[in-house]
Amino acid sequence: MLLVMSSLLHSRTSWTPIYRAVLAVKYRKADSRVVSTGRIGWISSSQDSSKKKLSKQLKDDAEAVIIGGGVLGTSIAYHLAKAGMKDVILLEKSELTAGSTWHSVGVTSHYNPVVNMKPLTHYSMSLYKQLGQETGQDVGFHMCGSIRICTTPERLEEAKYQMQRHGWMKAPQRLITTEEVARLHPLLYVDDVLGALYFPEDGYIDPYSLTQALAKGARMYGAEIYMPAPVTGLNFRSDGRWDVKTPHGTIRAKHVVNAAGFWGREIGRMVGIELSLGVVHHQFLVTGPIPEVASLKKELPFMRDLEGSTYTRQEKQGILFGPYESADKMKMEEGWWDCVPEGFGKELFESDVDNISDYIINSMKRTPVLANAEITSTVSGPITYAPDAIPLLGPDAKVPNMWLALGTGYGIGLAGGIGKYLSDWMIDGEPPFDLIECEPGRYGNWASREYVLAKCRETYGLNNQIMHPKLERWAGRPVRTNGIYKRLCERGAQMGQRAGWEQPNWFAHSGDEPGFKPSFRRTNWFEPVGRECDLVLSKVGIIDLTPYGKFEVKGRDAADFLDRVFANELPKVGCSNINHMLTPKGKVYAEMTVTCLASDRYLLVTRSNTEFHDLRWLLANQRKNNYDIVITNITDDVACLGIAGPRSRDVLSKMTSSNLSDERFPYLAYHNLELEGIPVQASRFSLTGELGWELFHMKEHTADLYEALLAAGEEHGIGDFGTYALNSLRLEKGFRLWGFELLQFSSQMNTSTTAVEADLMSFVKLDKGVEFIGREALLKLKRDDCERVLCFMTVDTTDVDPEGNETVWNGKKVVGFTSSGSYSYQLNKSICFAYLPPPLTDLGSRVEVEMLGSRYPGVVVKYPLFDAEPFA
Numbered sequence: 001m002l003l004v005m006s007s008l009l010h011s012r013t014s015w016t017p018i019y020r021a022v023l024a025v026k027y028r029k030a031d032s033r034v035v036s037t038g039r040i041g042w043i044s045s046s047q048d049s050s051k052k053k054l055s056k057q058l059k060d061d062a063e064a065v066i067i068g069g070g071v072l073g074t075s076i077a078y079h080l081a082k083a084g085m086k087d088v089i090l091l092e093k094s095e096l097t098a099g100s101t102w103h104s105v106g107v108t109s110h111y112n113p114v115v116n117m118k119p120l121t122h123y124s125m126s127l128y129k130q131l132g133q134e135t136g137q138d139v140g141f142h143m144c145g146s147i148r149i150c151t152t153p154e155r156l157e158e159a160k161y162q163m164q165r166h167g168w169m170k171a172p173q174r175l176i177t178t179e180e181v182a183r184l185h186p187l188l189y190v191d192d193v194l195g196a197l198y199f200p201e202d203g204y205i206d207p208y209s210l211t212q213a214l215a216k217g218a219r220m221y222g223a224e225i226y227m228p229a230p231v232t233g234l235n236f237r238s239d240g241r242w243d244v245k246t247p248h249g250t251i252r253a254k255h256v257v258n259a260a261g262f263w264g265r266e267i268g269r270m271v272g273i274e275l276s277l278g279v280v281h282h283q284f285l286v287t288g289p290i291p292e293v294a295s296l297k298k299e300l301p302f303m304r305d306l307e308g309s310t311y312t313r314q315e316k317q318g319i320l321f322g323p324y325e326s327a328d329k330m331k332m333e334e335g336w337w338d339c340v341p342e343g344f345g346k347e348l349f350e351s352d353v354d355n356i357s358d359y360i361i362n363s364m365k366r367t368p369v370l371a372n373a374e375i376t377s378t379v380s381g382p383i384t385y386a387p388d389a390i391p392l393l394g395p396d397a398k399v400p401n402m403w404l405a406l407g408t409g410y411g412i413g414l415a416g417g418i419g420k421y422l423s424d425w426m427i428d429g430e431p432p433f434d435l436i437e438c439e440p441g442r443y444g445n446w447a448s449r450e451y452v453l454a455k456c457r458e459t460y461g462l463n464n465q466i467m468h469p470k471l472e473r474w475a476g477r478p479v480r481t482n483g484i485y486k487r488l489c490e491r492g493a494q495m496g497q498r499a500g501w502e503q504p505n506w507f508a509h510s511g512d513e514p515g516f517k518p519s520f521r522r523t524n525w526f527e528p529v530g531r532e533c534d535l536v537l538s539k540v541g542i543i544d545l546t547p548y549g550k551f552e553v554k555g556r557d558a559a560d561f562l563d564r565v566f567a568n569e570l571p572k573v574g575c576s577n578i579n580h581m582l583t584p585k586g587k588v589y590a591e592m593t594v595t596c597l598a599s600d601r602y603l604l605v606t607r608s609n610t611e612f613h614d615l616r617w618l619l620a621n622q623r624k625n626n627y628d629i630v631i632t633n634i635t636d637d638v639a640c641l642g643i644a645g646p647r648s649r650d651v652l653s654k655m656t657s658s659n660l661s662d663e664r665f666p667y668l669a670y671h672n673l674e675l676e677g678i679p680v681q682a683s684r685f686s687l688t689g690e691l692g693w694e695l696f697h698m699k700e701h702t703a704d705l706y707e708a709l710l711a712a713g714e715e716h717g718i719g720d721f722g723t724y725a726l727n728s729l730r731l732e733k734g735f736r737l738w739g740f741e742l743l744q745f746s747s748q749m750n751t752s753t754t755a756v757e758a759d760l761m762s763f764v765k766l767d768k769g770v771e772f773i774g775r776e777a778l779l780k781l782k783r784d785d786c787e788r789v790l791c792f793m794t795v796d797t798t799d800v801d802p803e804g805n806e807t808v809w810n811g812k813k814v815v816g817f818t819s820s821g822s823y824s825y826q827l828n829k830s831i832c833f834a835y836l837p838p839p840l841t842d843l844g845s846r847v848e849v850e851m852l853g854s855r856y857p858g859v860v861v862k863y864p865l866f867d868a869e870p871f872a
């Protein structure tokens with residue numbers, strides 16, 4: 001199949017029939033060339049191989065069974081076996097690479113807008129560099145570098161934004177000039193190029209050989225691979241192990257790993273879980289030899305033309321190029337939600353070159369030698385996407401000992417890191433570092449088919465779009481709302497989405513510019529958020545806190561159990577406290593507000609998005625020691641409104657005859673109240689740090705409660721406030737948060753940080769008389785031995801504020817990073833938490849915070865800055 005590209009420019013219709021003639025089937029048999037790194041191979045079309053006999057008898061017992069022999073499954077098997085796990089078995093239903101892997105472009109890049117995921121790629125690259133030598137199987141790794149070219153000032157700003165977020169990471173990257181772009185890639189049209197982000201250690205790899213090498217390594221270390229061995233059923237046994245059924249027999253296994261790629265949903269269904277995954281098409285084209293490429297002395301770097309939304313890499317003496325289509329143009333297999341068509345295995349989709357003709361033109365403009373090149377192959381294959389294009393990675397939220405490694409849009413680059421990460425977690429019983437973004441439980445039952453597919457489409461379309469901070473993505477929304485959603489919208493709520501819930505970020509009043517106005521700097525919400533902070537500080541505000549995760553723990557062993565999993569003492573009946581669940585290594589697994597409702601009944605409240613993450617830990621620890629308790633997730637039944645500010649007590653007092661005085665209702669106390677006849681469980685706590693209450697109530701009462709609060713508060717000037725104001729206020733009060741950047745506010749603690757590093761030891765009671773999880777490890781940790789510890793800073797900025805993940809410099813040296821930040825409207829200054837080496841955390845230490853290409857002076861100060869309620 002040959003086509004001279006420039007013909008496209010003259011007669012677009014003249015060439016499409018050629019493709020049609022060749023590709024006039026819905027799914028193409030996979031007999032086209034596998035393009036890869038110097039290896040041109042052929043992969044035969046799939047047949048029903050499940051009935052073929054195995055060359056050896058299937059074992060009937062295993063420590064771990066991995067389902068799927070793609071790049072991910074083999075990497076997990078390799079790492080588990082290498083780490084010493086005995087009886088690791090990989091089951092592949094047809095042959096290795098027979099899903100998405102075999103036709104991948106194989107690009108491995110350090111670029112990742114999710115900062116936490118960068119170590120995965122970094123580890124992959126280190127592994128790929130030496131895997132050939134270790135296993136004797138060449139992997140065809142080309143470290144040609146990669147460039148992301150910027151052709152608009154906003155893109156350049158984005159590149160600077162990405163620079164500021166990587167400095168302390170092992171992710172080599174730098175900004176380069178147009179001249180350097182031209183030197184690295186002499187075949188590019190660069191007249192409109194303003195600069196680029198350059199990753200010298202990026203490259204591409206042959207996915208087929210990589211998978212074979214991982215499989216070879218896995219076998220070398222003792223793992224067994226059976227194929228064709230389709231998993232046909234899974235049964236969770238009463239002894240906590242799994243029966244893994246295949247046509248060749250059943251394996252009893254402690255752990256099961258679902259690495260079945262776009263069949264992942266089908267494996268999930270075998271155990272009654274609906275995984276939030278969609279399948280998108282991705283197309284690329286390959287040219288034959290191009291004289292200008294053939295005569296190059298050095299291999300071209302991988303190149304992304306962000307504005308044109310295309311990429312190219314060298315393929316031998318030709319060029320491989322492909323588009324990332326916009327959401328309205330891209331194609332999906334929506335029907336695969338129900339099942340992958342029987343017989344689809346190593347097939348490809350029919351290429352639809354018409355659909356990507358605009359992108360082909362963009363490619364020819366950016367790389368003019370393409371115009372006269374001959375196209376020798378087109379490939380269109382399936383990629384599995386999670387709604388946010390971030391993998392589902394880790395233990396399943398609901399089913400014990402079931403691990404997921406699915407939904408990797410860029411699985412080749414991530415595979416090494418994912419294999420190591422998952423294997424460490426499976427062996428150690430705790431994650432090696434924080435990757436909460438990948439938490440499989442982030443999509444609950446609320447993630448409907450329509451929502452997931454709409455989000456996958458949207459996310460694929462965002463591939464080369466500018467990723468602004470606080471980016472709001474609208475597809476599929478609203479999907480999880482409470483009784484006041486419409487009312488809040490009418491009152492100007494500018495919604496954000498957390499764990500599917502719609503929650504106001506801020507409120508636009510008349511004269512404000514509503515909507516999401518993308519910017520790397522302060523933008524339209526900046527003034528209104530200041531107004532909301534002022535409202536809470538001077539009068540009283542209401543905030544919708546329904547997205548909190550809420551659990552009730554009840555039963556004879558409730559106190560014993562909670563004392564074991566939490567590091568702080570338990571509160572007395574009628575009181576709450578802030579409490580942390582630690583891992584055995586003393587890292588911070590979760591932060592919750594714990595309230596004692598009765599001696600055998602507790603309410604636990606966590607942030608949104610961590611609902612299933614936290615619940616899983618609670619349930620796993622309950623199972624371990626057979627505690628006599630019942631843990632109930634009440635998140636969907638119980639809503640919460642927060643009221644805060646100096647007038648908040650006056651407002652509530654108008655609605656109840658109960659005594660709300662400091663004596664009767666002190667800070668962190670908890671009482672059942674009736675507010676205008678509505679039963680609420682009221683906690684004297686507000687994350688704003690101001691006088692305030694959190695009012696938990698049955699969700700059917702939210703609308704009435706909200707109206708009653710507004711009515712009672714009218715004379716006190718009550719108004720709404722959103723999460724942006726909450727974030728600024730809580731930072732001023734020095735409240736640390738557990739969380740992650742996808743919550744839009746980065747966090748101060750997670751499973752990458754110990755309680756010592758996160759400055760949480762005032763919440764940890766080493767001498768409470770209970771051997772709580774993590775205690776032993778904490779006894780050995782000393783602050784001064786830590787690489788970095790948490791501190792608080794003010795930063796002198798102009799029109800930009802730290803948000804977390806900014807690089808912190810001391811002279812010419814990178815010393816740390818911010819963990820979250822905001823503008824303080826009380827101080828008229830930027831403020832942030834940061835992780836710095838202990839000697840630099842002395843009060844008055846001076847450092848610099850990198851933002852958008854400039855370094856702003858920061859000084860370590862005492863926190864909290866302000867102290868309205870007693871500091872917790």
Ligand SMILES: Cc1cc2nc3c(=O)[nH]c(=O)nc-3n(C[C@H](O)[C@H](O)[C@H](O)COP(=O)(O)OP(=O)(O)OC[C@H]3O[C@@H](n4cnc5c(N)ncnc54)[C@H](O)[C@@H]3O)c2cc1C
Pocket residue numbers: 067068069070071072073091092093094095096097098099100101102103104105106107108229230231232259260261262263267282283284379380381382383384405406407408409410411412413414
């Ligand atoms: C055109 C294209 C280009 C791409 N380019 C890149 C790129 O440049 N860089 C990059 O990083 N990523 C790229 N990707 C994505 C990458 O290919 C995938 O993320 C990766 O291959 C996923 O690997 P996997 O192991 O999860 O799944 P798969 O490769 O799909 O493997 C799943 C395996 O599970 C097996 N299986 C399924 N059900 C069962 C069962 N019941 N029992 C036993 N076995 C079962 C299947 O047979 C299959 O072999 C590209 C993808 C496409 C389609």
